[in-house]
Every structure is written in structure tokens, then in C-alpha cells.
Amino acid sequence: MITTTTRLKLQEILGRVARGESVSLQERVLLQKYADRDRTVSSWIHRAQRQRERGCTATGLDGLLDDLDLGSQDAADRHRPEDDLGDWFCGASPWLRRD
Secondary structure, eight states: OOOHHHHHHHHHHHHHHHHOOOOOHHHHHHHHHHHHHHHHHHHHHHHOOOOOOHSOOOOHHHHHHTTTTTTOOGGSSSOOTHHHHHHHHSSOTTTTOOO
16 A cells, blocks of 8 residues: 555656656656556556557547556557458467468
């Protein structure tokens, strides 16, 4: 459990992360220290990083995934409609591949 002052400090830092503003190394270390001990802080960090990548707060399904902390924080992992599911399985073991 974190104190109110610590929570407010962490959320202020995360707000700057989400806006793409400067965050010092000491502040990043502080965030990681709490994220290692508290799953909620870890999800706050992921949400701030996704907001920074998108440039705004997500709505709809992306917003739901962010709220549930289910979305990937890596932009390269995002689904692209042009991807074919068969191509994704092309490197799979023979017992899993569909011929």
C-alpha cells in the first residue's frame, strides 16, 4: 500500500510520461521501484506509455483494453488488418500448421 503523497507524486510523474515530457532518471527509478512491488503502479506505467505512443487517451475497445491493462505496450505488436492469420502460423511446428 502506498501513501497518498507517494501516489500523487507517482501520478504526477506518469502524467509527464504520458505527455512525452522530460522525466529524470531518479524519477524513473522511483517509478520502477514501486512498479516492482505494486501491480497497480505497473499498470499505470503501461497506460502512460500507451498514451504517449498514441498521443491521446484511447476510447472504445482500445480504451477498454487500456483500463484492463490487457493491451500491448509495444506499438509493433498492434494488430494490422492486412496481416493474415495463416502467415502468423507459418513458422509453427508441423503438428500445429495447417496444410
